[in-house]
Amino acid sequence: MDLYVETFDLSRMLQDVVTTLEPLVEKHANTLVVHCADHLGTMRADLTKIRQVLLNLLSNACKFTERGIITLAVARERVHEADWITFRVTDTGIGMTPAQREKLFQSFSQGEAATTRKYGGTGLGLVITRHFCQMMGGDVTVDSIVGHGSTFTVRLPAVIAPEVAPALPAGASPPCALPSGAPAVLVIDDDLTVHDRRRDAHTQVGHVREHNKARDYEEWETRATACGHQRG
Secondary structure, three states: OOOOEEEEEHHHHHHHHHHHHHHHHHHOOOEEEEEEOOOOOEEEEOHHHHHHHHHHHHHHHHHOOOOOEEEEEEEEEEEOOEEEEEEEEEEOOOOOOHHHHHOOOOOOOOOOHHHHHHHOOOOOHHHHHHHHHHHOOOEEEEEEEOOOEEEEEEEEEOEOOOOOOOEOOOOOOOOOOOOOOOOOOOOOOOOHHHHHHHHHHHHHOOOOOOOOHHHHHHHHHHHHHHOOOOOO
């Protein structure tokens, strides 16, 4: 998996993440609080992967918190003559035991069987999150108290070192389009991270294509009408 490095405005990226997350925040009557330092400036890294990291952590916080507070705090700090960006996601949810924390970043692990039955999920989101962070020269850590909530802290260099990843050419976009006629897979899930994970997996085997949402909706409506189904 490659990194596609570009320079982007941190405040604008965070606003996009918050807007995307609003339906999940409201689903369990939670409140999202954002604390950002003044003049966060820009970051030179893989924008798509950083967005995915934040969406993974924030959607998990929404999932395991009901009628609580989810906080996203972002700061820029100078360490050893280099700028680092710290993203901290804190919730007032169910929290975790030390045993749960130990296997948190293992594939297909989600604490306990009872937790998986109640909340669902594959347990891959945090594995992907740590992998992305380490690809960019950083890491993610967790502190948690059962019954009181959890805090996930992501620390990433503000500028990805050239030896970590090749730069994305000016004006270029990460490759995503597939040949015309490639088979398509429809994914329906209210968890935003599931969409991105399935897209990445199916892209690798040629099952994802760019699509026109308006055209796809018209095709769906035509087929539904033909089958005798109508919108409510």
